[in-house]
Amino acid sequence: MNYKEIERKFLINNLNFIKESFDHNRIEQGYLNSNKNRAVRVRIKNNHGFLTIKGSSNESGTTRFEWEKEIPVAEAKQLIAICEPGVISKTRYLVKANLHTFEVDVFDGDNQGLIVAEVELSSENETFEKPEWLGKEVTGEVKYYNSQLSKNPYKNW
Amino acid sequence: MNYKEIERKFLINNLNFIKESFDHNRIEQGYLNSNKNRAVRVRIKNNHGFLTIKGSSNESGTTRFEWEKEIPVAEAKQLIAICEPGVISKTRYLVKANLHTFEVDVFDGDNQGLIVAEVELSSENETFEKPEWLGKEVTGEVKYYNSQLSKNPYKNW
Secondary structure: OEEEEEEEEEEEOOOHHHHHOOEEEEEEEEEEEOOOOEEEEEEEEOOEEEEEEEEEEOOOOOEEEEEEEEEOHHHHHHHHHOOOOOOEEEEEEEEEEOOEEEEEEEEOHHHOOOEEEEEEOOOOOOOOOOOOOEEEEOOOOHHHOHHHHHHOOHHHO | OEEEEEEEEEEEOOOHHHHHOOEEEEEEEEEEEOOOOEEEEEEEEOOEEEEEEEEEEOOOOOEEEEEEEEEOHHHHHHHHHOOOOOOEEEEEEEEEEOOEEEEEEEEOHHHOOOEEEEEEOOOOOOOOOOOOOEEEEOOOOHHHOHHHHHHOOHHHO
16 A cells, blocks of 8 residues: 555644544554655554555655555564664544544653644645644654654653 | 575676576665665565565674565555665576575676675575585675665775
């Protein structure tokens, strides 16, 4: 599977998204390459493994080439073992807001204190409802890329 | 598919391997990461795509963690487009020598002039017949890793 990923990213104003969420998952992920022009990510989510490759983004930071394959979780564990230092773990809350679903990542470990909400869109200009807990937009700010958080975690900011 | 790859690598004395070969293939490959501890390779061989991840090798350079999946060739082409500069192309000759098959890579482009023969073994101590054209062993010499040839090609040696 490969496609152009179009998404916008925000900080949050408060924790109300937790009580509004309909599901949450634990995610652990490492990078075989954290270079933002060819990021190679290994993820374990709900005991499923995924290998994801992301290219560079367009100027606004909204759109990015993405390729993803599900892989056996045992293989994902072996691949995480050879990843760059700085494996990321987080809890992802899923929150419906009218037609869209926000993914809100509550980081732990070296990124504890950071919470980032993302919404995936089908076109660059698509509008979406903004819940009251949704804060400042940080789309395209490279330091919020998970690949960068593994190298320069929130605790160092 | 993942396994420990056990192989030994040699230079060659002469071109007799060509007439002894039973098959040959064109290979084009790029690296999403050329780091030798977590190399991520995209390969196109006979119109088939492959994604391969290799970990660091043991001290002798003989054994290395390897993970590989076949992927659609159209996806391999998209991934090669975002690889590091220095895509490698070569012709691989397959040569039987008693119980083993040597893979002899004749590089072109920036690595023209370099020819490397490899044999895959099922254990570190396994013996094998050495054809007269087989030259000096270079197993474990990092500069002969294809990932390194993409960054520091033979023409610069």
